[in-house]
Amino acid sequence: MGKVYYISKNVGLGLLALAAVALVTILALSIAYDKEKARNRGTSGDGTGDSTSMPPTTSSTPKEPWDRYRLPHSLVPSSYNVTLWPRLTPDENSLYIFTGRSTVEFRCVKETDLIIIHSNKLNLTDFNGQLAKLTSLSEATAPAIQKSWLVPKTEYLVLQLQRTLAVGVMYSLHTEFLGELADDLEGFYRSEYTEDGVKKVVATSQMQAAYARKTFPCFDEPAMKAVFNVSIIHERDMIALSNGREIATEDAVVDGVPVRTTTFEPTRRMSTYLLAFIVCDFISIQGVKNFSVSLQVRIWARRKAIDDGQGEYALNITGPILQFYERYYNATYPLSKSDQIALPDFNAGAMENWGLITYRETALLYDPVMSSTGNKERVTTVIAHELAHMWFGNLVTVQWWNDLWLNEGFAMYVEYLGADHAEPTWNIKDQIxxxxVHKVFGIDALASSHPLTRREDEVNDPAQISEMFNTISYSKDALRVFSEPVFARGLSSYLNTFAFSNTVYTDLWDHLQKAVENTPGLHIPHTVHDIMNRWTLQMGFPVVTLDTRRGRITQKHFLLDPDSVVDRPSQFNYTWFVPIKWMKTGVEQQQYWLLKDTGEDWVLLNTNVSGFFRVNYDLQNWDRLLSLLNTDHQVIINRAQIIDDAFNLARAKIINTTLALRTTTYLSRERDYIPWESALRNLDYYILMFDRTEVYGALQAYLKKQIQPLFEHFKKITNNWTRVPAGHTDQYNQINAIEIACSTNVEGCRELIKGWYRQWMENPQHNPIHPNLKSTVYCSAIAFGGVEEWDFAWKMFKNATLASEAARLRSAMACTKAPWLLNRYLEYTLDPSKIRKQDATSTIQYIARNVVGMPLAWNFVRAKWSYIFQQYGRGSFSFARLVNGITTRFSTDFELQELKKFKEDNVHVGFGSASLAVEQAIEKTTTNIKWVTANKAGVLTWFTEEST
Incomplete structure (x- = not known):
């Protein structure tokens, strides 16, 4: 049974009275809609209009508090009462709107005659010439508002008072407002979908990082935690969801419209970016889990998705993962419910709103018949990631976004533990x-990288905040230097000490230090602060070099381009305390911490890849390792890391390129997924650099020679492709075998996939392709086919009822080699009725990935940059990936000059959250040019000789 709430008669009457007041208020706003829209037009956009909307002049150097992006420290909110009414049908101007009211109670902690609160793109109601009403909650009278205005640049509502607020006194600020329920995927927005031929609209939300201010005026910084009392007015045939459990409903008729007001329990003390508001006609499946308290667990989605059983898997694993985290954190799940909802339109993969987690459909829904093993793994890991945030990020929150990694890097690591608990046979922790690790190495080896923790003054406006949601913050794994038991004890102490409050990274170091000191027999040579600060306060990572001839081990800052200039100073001179796991004559040794040079005759370092560093050896030791790979490769347990290290050391000119290529000659005998995947990702760089040159033919011939035994292996163990490999990662390696075999024209591969696709085209109701192989088969068949194959995929895409199937087809259609089809597809990304806004930038990236599509996508993005930036550039987390995706092949002087000109030509437009990505694209292109120039001839010779 779920937890039951009993409400006294007086409390119940009070709630109904509040709901009635809300209805009257919202009715008034609705009736006055046209009038308010005209009156406040100047207050919502450019700051022009009547006198109440004109901010003082700003300069490049902020002189006034409202010109700064950070809130003053004079006011601290304690609670909000928020009522929202989204309209799910357009008004006479074809706009979808929402109206609402909010009252925030706050304490004055520092004398001030200003109230500065965030408000963005809201039409605020005029109260006798002012944009808000101020009331004192003590016996003293609140000061009158002398003047009020909006500051669009810093997204503030500013109230100038006639006298100062009294320190220690509580006040309330009341606002009423109207906003657009736009399709921009930010703040309170609308999502649309079609079910049974009927268009349906969902009102939903995405507040992270700085979008709560688009929904109601609020103190929109993570440290400004408060309790939120939420009511939502909606159509009676819809349901309303928010962070808390529903505690009351009341039906009424407003302006002839029958509506229902749903009131929710007060939230726990939390940050604005974790709020969620949803109105829809979805249905749910649910269960009640017995934790330390009874917990209601529900999965919400479109009716057809739930009816088809697509939410069952998510429901089944949520309880076990939450229970695992309760034990791991040694902290009770702090809420009374756990709602998770799959949305048709959602910009991120998922969002950890406390008690109401929102997902893309591909990240929450799993069909046991049509979904692949990869789809199932994605659902598991994303759920584990978001549930990890319920404690680390939500219960305890970073003080400011410069420490974002403390939220995301931790959740990225712990998701593997949660997913491993849910699916222990997958051995998913190996895939980190x-x-x-490999993904973030590529970014953190650039001179334009940045530390995990940046200075607060480097992260101010919303675009800079969004830019922090990058690979460094998510994937740089600085926390894995401690053993699990020690880490878990320190973490538990940290979470329980700072529950419902905010921290900075040093608070975590303090509690990890206590855990170390309280662990008998554990000794580390330096304090946690000394060790960890080197990994978080300076960018990059070291390459550790072992010279077995001299018995010496050293480190230095690893850069992909050793000639690049690092202009970011470091107080630690780019040295690190490095945890060395090492193997000598086949036996693992005790961990050693490296700072200074030492003298040991080790053979293999970083054996379990627990350290965030690369490893180099003297040539004799490299030769011994390569010989071992070619004679008894399974003796080396970290083969994937050896391959990845070698290729990147070669790109950095630390070892010879042919030495790196030699790490792949044993692959014809390799059957494990992780080493193969590591090799293919590194060889993919060679494909990107050379698939427009004469090197490509020899490269393809070499790949064909190496992949053919793996293709034959899977053909045999699957009984000619009629069975699924038993192992989780074997299923992934089967995909690699088919994909590379078909691209290199291994005999029988292309005929196999074209036959499967043709069977499907002839009978669209029966797809003979196994879900695991669909992405590869679709892409290859469309690449080898023409307009008929493409148009069939488009038809199946538009009719797909499973989000993961639609995603596979959307990616595969970018594989065609017909330029006109690719150009048509690029144009589709501008039309949300064809390609959803959430998918537009990734679709352009897919096209750019195609060697034929790359120049088409580059030209398209340059021509449409103003539009693309307006739609996605100011705050989209995925926007930076667009720049990286379209420039990934750039390796000529001409392309470098085009990229620099693109930057110069669009300074007036801006780059928003992709500003750093543009700098990194220029740096990577420069590095690519140098590498290709230095290595093209030698690489061609090597591939030619080894492919025979």
Whole structure:
């Protein structure tokens, strides 16, 4: 049974009275809609209009508090009462709107005659010439508002008072407002979908990082935690959801419209970016889990998705993962419910709103018949990631966004623990090497990288905040230097000490230090602060070099381009305390901490890849390792890391390129997924650099030689492709075998996939392709086919009822080699009725990934930059990936000059959250040019000789 709430008669009457007041208020706003829209037009956009909307002149150097992006420290909110009424049908101007009112109670902690609160793109109601009403909650009278105005640049509502607020006194600020329920995927927005031929609209929200201010005026910084009392007015045939449980409903008729007001329990003390508001006609499946308290667990989605059983898997794993985290954190789940909802339109993969987690459909829904193993793994890891945030991020929150990694890096690491608990046979913890460590190495080896923790003054406006949601913050795994038991004890102490409040990274170091000191027999050579600060306060990572001839081990800052200039100073001179796991004559040794040079004759370092560093050896030791790979490769347990280290050391000119390529000659005998995936990702760089040159033919011939035994292996163990490999990662490696075999024209591969696709085209109701293989088969068949194959995929895409199937087809259609089809597809990204806004930038990236599509996508983005930036550039977390995606092949002087000109030509437009990505694209292109120039001839010779 779920937890039951009993409400006394007096409390119940009070709630109904509040709801009635809300209805009257919202009715008044609705009736006055046209009048308010005209009157406040100047207050919502450019700051022009009547006198109440004109901010003082700003300069490049902020002189007034309202010109600064950070709130003053004079007011601290304690609670909000928020009522919202979204309209799910357009008004006479074809706009979807919402109206609402909010009252925030706050304490004055520092004398001030200003109230500065966030408000963005809201039409505020005029109260006798002012944009808000101020009331004192003590016996003293509140000062009168002398003047009020909006500051669009810093997104503030400013109230100038006739006298100062009294320190220690509580006040309330009341606002009433109207906003657009736009389709921009930010703040309170609308999502649309079609079900049974009927268009349906959902009102939903995304507040992270700085979008709560688009929904109601609020103190929109993570440290400004408060309790939120929420009511939502909605159509009676819809349901309303928010962070808390529903505690009351009341039906009424407003302006001839029958509506229902749903009131929710007060939230726990929390940050504005974790709020969620949803109105929809979705249905749910639910269960009640017995934790330390009874907990209601529900999965919400479109009716058809739930009816088709697509939410069952998420429901089944949520309880076990939450229970695991309760034990791991040694902290009770702090809420009375756990709602998770799959949305048709959602910009991020998922969002950890406290008690109401929102997801893309592909991240929450799983169909046991049509979904692949990869889809199932994605659902598991994303759920584990978001549930990890319920404690780390939500219960305890970073003080400011410069420490974002403390939220996201931790959740990215712990998601593997939660997913491993839910699916222990997958051995998913091994894949952290591929999914995170190798991925972040590529970014953190650039001179334009940044530390995990940045200075607060480097992260101010919303675009800079969004820019922090990058690979460094998510995947740089600085926390893995301690053993699990010690880390868990320190973490538990940290969470219980700072519950419902905010921290900075040093608070975590303090509690990890206590855990170390309280662990008998554990000794580390330096304090946690000394060790961890080197990994968080300076960017990059070291390459550790072992010279077995001299018995010496050293470190230095690793840069992909050793000639690049690092202009970010470091108080630690780019040295690190490095945890060395090492193997000598096949036996693992005790961990050693490296700072200074030492003298040991080790053979293999970083054996379990627990350290965030690369490893180099003297040539004799490299030769011994390569010989071992070619004779008894399974003796080396970290083969994937050896391959990845070698290729990147070669790009950094630390070892010879042919030495790196030699790490792949044993692959014809390799059957494990992780080493193969590591090799293919590194060889993919060679494909990107050379698939427009004469090197490509020899490269393809070499790949064909290496992949053919793996293709034959899977053909045999699957009984000619009629069975699914038993192992979780074997299923992934089967995909690699088919994809590379078909691209290199291994005999029988192309005929196989074209036959499967043709069977499907002839009978669209029966798809003979196994879900695991669909992405590869769709892409290859469309690449080898023409307009008929493409148009069939488009038809199946538009009719798909499973989000993961639609995603596979959307990606595959970018594989065509027909330029006119690719150009048509690029144009589709501008039309939300064809490609959803959430998918537009990733679709352009897919097209750019195609060697034929790359120049088309580059030209398209340059021509449409103003529009693309307006739609996605100011705050989209995925926007930076667009710039990285379209420039990933750039490796000529001409392309570098085009990129620099693109930057110069669009300074007036801006780059928003992709500003750093543009700088990194220029740096990577420069590095690519140098590498290709230095290595093209030698690489061609090597591939030619080894492919025979």
């Amino acid at each position: 090497i591929l999914y995170d």
